[in-house]
Amino acid sequence: MLRYLLARFRLSQRAICEESAGRGLGDDFHDYPDTADGQPWHLVDLTCRHCGKTFRI
Numbered sequence: 001m002l003r004y005l006l007a008r009f010r011l012s013q014r015a016i017c018e019e020s021a022g023r024g025l026g027d028d029f030h031d032y033p034d035t036a037d038g039q040p041w042h043l044v045d046l047t048c049r050h051c052g053k054t055f056r057i
């Protein structure tokens with residue numbers, strides 16, 4: 001629960017990655033600053049530069 005809140009409010013990068021693991025593309029705590037290029041592309045697959053998970057925003 002604490003980790004969920006940390007991820008929800010982007011207080012912990014590790015919580016974001018851990019809470020996002022196992023979630024679907026559209027149900028994910030990652031956001032575009034987590035990508036290598038940091039561009040806010042929508043409707044394309046983005047990859048987290050920390051954990052490598054694919055997500056969309």
Ligand SMILES: [Zn+2]
Pocket residue numbers: 016017030034048049050051052053
């Ligand atoms: Zn991640």
